[in-house]
Structure formats: C-alpha cells, structure tokens
Amino acid sequence: MAEIEAYRREAGKLDMQAEPMILNIGPSHPATHATLRLIAELDGETILKLTPEFGYLHRCFEKESENATWTQVIPYTDRLNYVSSLMNNVGYVMAVEKLCGIEVTERCEYIRVLICELSRIIDHMVCIGTNMVDIGALTNFWYFWKPREEVYMHLIEPLTGIRLTTAYTRIGGLMWDLPDGWVEKCRDICRNVIVPAIADVNALLTKNRIFIERTMGVGAITPKEAIARGFTGPCLRAAGVPLDLRKDELYLGYDRFDFDVPIGEEGDTCDRYMVRMEEMRQSLRIIEQALDQLPEGPINVDDPRFILPRKADVYENIEALMNHFKHVMDGVQVPVGEVYSATEAANGELGYYIVSKGAGGPYKIKVRPPSLPLFQGMPHLCEGGMIADLIAVLGSVNIIAGELDR
Amino acid sequence: MTREKDGAPGFLTTRFEALLAWGRKYSIWPFTFATACCGIEVMGAFGTHYDIARFGAEVIRFSPRQADMLLVAGTVNYKMAPVLQRIYDQMLEPKWVVAMGACASSGGFYNNYSVVQGIDKFMPVDIYIPGCPPIPEQIIDAIVLIQKMIETGEPRARDRWPIKI
C-alpha cells in the first residue's frame, strides 16, 4: 500500500504522464459471475484504487419474508447461496428451532450433516471451476461439472424433487425421509466419481508452473487484517486463522465425526485453492462416517405444534384437519424473542438474526452473508496488483451474488 | 433474384432465403446474461451431460456485438435493467431473446419494489422458459423452438413490438 501512496504523491512519475484511467469492470462481465461491478483506477496495468459495487441482484429477501409465514420463507432461503442451497435451508431452520427450543431427532441431524457436506463439496467445485475458467484453465471446469451433475441427478433430485432450489428442511425436521438405495448411491458417487475428479484436477493444477505463477503471492492478506475486515470461511482459514464453526461451536453433532480443518499460511489465492481442495477431502471423510453411523428412527419431532399431521389422519379425523389448516393458513406459532444462529456454510459464517413477535411469520430476518465482508475486502486484496490478478482473486474469493445482495 | 408480377418472391429468392435460414439456425451464438440461480442451470446445459453443442449453440460470446441470441437467465431488477437494455441495443440484427426462468418471464415469486416483473416490460421476448430453475433440457427445447422459428420465417416478437392493446 505504501507504493500507491508514493505513486499518488509523485504524480509526474505515472507511466503515461497522464491521469489514471478509470476502467469499469461492469455488471455484465464473464469474470464477475454477473452482477458484480468493480470500478478500477489504473496506471498502466496496476490498480491504484478499486471501488466495488453490488446490489444488481437485490431481491428483497427480508421484505418478502416479513410477509410470509415461517415455512414459506424456506424457498426464499435457498435462493440465497444458490450453488449450495441445502445449507441455507439447514441454517434457517436451525435458527427457528433455537427460538422455539426444540431438539431434532438424531436421524434428522445425521441427514442434515450429510446434505450440508455434499453441498459444501459442490460449492467448492463451482468456485474452483469458475476461478480456473477465468484464469484460463477450462478443463477443470468440465472435470468438476461431471461430479456436480451426478450429485444433482442421483442424489439431490431423488431426495428433494428438484436439482437446485431444494427447500428440503422443515421446522422440526425434514420434508421426507431418504429414499431407498440413497445411502448406497451416495457411497458409490463419493468413491467412484468425486474422488477421481478431485484427483484429476489436483494432477492438473497443484504442481502446474503456470498455475503457481498466476496464484502464488496474489491477493495475500495477513491474519490480523482478515479478522478486522470480518472475513470468515476458507478465505480466513487460508490466511492462517483456525476458525471453523463446526469445531468451535458444536452444532448438528459434528463432534461425532473425526475430521481436520485445513489452515493456510499466506492467505493468497493459491492457499485459498489448496484449502478448498483439502476441505473437499475432509467433507468426504465426514460423509463416509455419517453414512456408516446413520441411525434408524423418525426424522420429525413428535410435536403437533410444529409438524404437519399425517395425511391419512387429516382425511379421517377433525382434529388433524384443524391442525393442518392452522399450520397452512396461520403458520407455526413461534414464541416472542430474538435469536442469532450461525452455521459454517461453504463460504464462511452464514448467520440468521430472527426477531419474532409471536405471529405466524417473522417480524424480521437478517441474513449475515459470508460474501459481504469478502467483497468489501477486495480493495485491500487487489490494490497494488494488476488487472489480471484482480480476476484471479475475484474468482478465488467466491462471491455469490444471491447471498451478497439477498 | 427476381420477383413475380404480384410481388411474391421468386424461386431463386426463396431458395436463397432457405439456405440462409439453414445456416442461421444451426449456428445460434448465445449471449448468456446469467444473473442468478438460472445461471447455474445454463452452465449445466452447456456441460457435458446436457450437451448443447449438438444443436450448434455452444459458442458463447461474451460480447453482445458478436452474439445472436440473448439468453436472460435470472432475476432482473431495477438496478440491472438499464444494463440489460443497453446490451440488447448493442446486439446486431437478427437477434432473438429468450427469457429463462420464472423471474425473467414475469418476476417469479418476487413481487416487490426492486424486481422488474418480467423483462418483457421493456424488451420483446421470443421464447419464455418456465421453471424455477428450469432444467437444462428446457433450454435445449428453447433452442429447438428458435430453430423452428428461423426455419419457417415466422415473425419475431420484435416485429410486433411494442404491443399496443
């Protein structure tokens, strides 16, 4: 940063003896994953000042949720981070369950862990794939897209009914139980499709001279700066800070599984890539253990205040019919209060702050997006570097516009 | 290329136009304006499983000056609409617009102060793809429908825009 101040002071030493050029890396640009805007002041190829701007995908999640019931908010949540929608669903219902004071069943916890870890793997695959496309290595994108398609077609679609925007969890449990043969198919895909794909991309990239030159030392950040700016997730762990909510704030029974948390050293783009690759391998470990330990039992809490009654009962007796009617028309009755609940999403800490006034719908829901501090820290990561480095850093930081703009 | 006495195109003109149509329909170059979740399904359609290259539409051009088809995938809000309008204006004739997904067709389930209730509020749309998000096979269906439109010479939405009621 000191060089930039020096540049500005000795204005006559600029490369072209002229004013710095302002380049608009606009909202419709292939490398910005659409809807992000960066305004760069350049001196030649060096970035002097970077101003990020967003809001091009603001879809008013908070205002919509104020006019919906508690269960109707769930489809809005899975459009937040749309590459790993199941994690947003899990985070939201965990926050509401914390407010209601209910404990879910053990089988529900295991299934939630399974879907979270699968979503983490596919999120990291999109991040690394698109980052490499921006740098110029298109093959990795195709190598990672095949496991994603397999997970979508054979795991998520039989489970939830749709590939991308799932709305699978419910307050107090899940929509329905795992279909037959899902466990074997999951094991099969993890071993025979995901592991070779990670190995292929690893062989292509990790010792690749061009990749190392493009990413090592690019967009580095110190641990102290990362904490001050609010970074969380793989970008913070790449900088050397061992913060992982799965270990620090035990939720969903993560202490039952044996896994490691990879920590980087420099905080540059290469470290972010390495941390994500290693996290995918650790997620595979968790999935194997969860599949082995999966217990039998109910998936929903046995409490008619939160769970819809069985459809056969609704058709036969009047109390179940009234219960069903109240659930659908008024929504789940949640006590008055406010709560903040955070989970470790693929990108960092995804927090939900919920204020309830006892009605059938929320009074306010605020989502703490993991991408917002990351995008805010872009000037710090990129100023002083070159335009090509900006593209490499933007891809590695994994900004998902859906959760950034909400 | 002569015309008959009653103004109808002659034999050679129709053969030439058929040749042009054949060339155009098998080389539609899309400009994917992917903003949100539908963008991920667009990437899936261009992937290896739902290969769209079989239909000739694999050459994605990220510059509007070089593209034929504008594929708007995702929610467009009031902040983004001027950007989309400008991109549409920069594209050269002939061009086709596909509104992919519920948000681009009609605002989706977002009826609020920030989301444009369908891009046909400010630009002519030829094909609407329903779904939230639509599966990649529906994108392939849209490409095939555009190919049929080119082949039969059907008037595009732009030719009857703006719709006056």
Added chain:
Amino acid sequence: MTEELKNIVLQKLTGRFGADIVATHSDFGDDTALVRRERIVEICTYLRDDPDLLFDFAMDLTGVDYLGEEPRFEVVYHLYSIEKKHRVRIKARVPEEDPVIDSVIPVWVGMDWFEREAYDMYGIIFRDHPNLKRILMYEEFEGHPLRKDYPKARRQPTVGPQE
C-alpha cells in the same frame, strides 16, 4: 463454564458502564445488552480491547424497525471473539426524528458496508462514516424500503441506461 464465569460478558459490561447499559437478557442462550446510543463507540472499544472479552470480530450490523414503539429504530451489533469463543449482541435505540448514531468503523473497519446497508434500508445515519451512500438500491431510489410503512410492491420510476 462455572456459574460465575457464565455471563461474564454482561457482568463486565454492567460493572464498567453501569447506567449506560439500559437492559440485558440472555434469552435462548444469546447474551444481549441494550445500551444508550451516545456511548456506543466507547462500549465497542472496551469490548474489543478488554483482555477477558476480546471481541475482535464484528459479525453483523443491522437495523430493526419497531413501528409504533418509541424510539422507533434499533441498531443491532453481533460480535464474536475468536480466542474466547463467545458471542454478544449489542443493541441501541435511535428515535425517528433524529436517527443518528456514531459509526463504529474506528473500532472494526469491516463494519463499513453493513452501516451503508442500514442507512439504505432504514435511513439510520451514521455520524463520521466516510462514504454514506446507497449500496443496494440504485441512487435515484426514493425512500427507505425496509421500513414497515413502505409497501412491499411499490413501483418507482425507472431509470434508463446511463450515458
């Protein structure tokens, strides 16, 4: 955690600041303190620097609109400590006719955009903020959309492509 170490955060806060802490509670496991808005920067600096508390991580800042209550708006800060692994929520009320509160950017530099968003959505003005402009909505937008009296589906005049 033993009994006396529980709620160490709230105990130290009330011990140090006394009357400036208007109310505290620990419902649902979250420690919460409602403070007077004039002392917000000092309270936040104390929370960050005190060796028993060490809240070096500011997670979230948001506003809440309690329409019908006086004062109307509430600014809510969520803090986390990496070393001590505890959380706290700090709230400060601001009235409608004077929705001004000091910016906490001197304490945690990452709060910059969260404050801009609270301004954009609620109209809460942060004194001494270096760049308090709209962040989510476009500049010509009128009003503050997340207020309770702003209708959800109001359409505003659109802007054409910028020159």
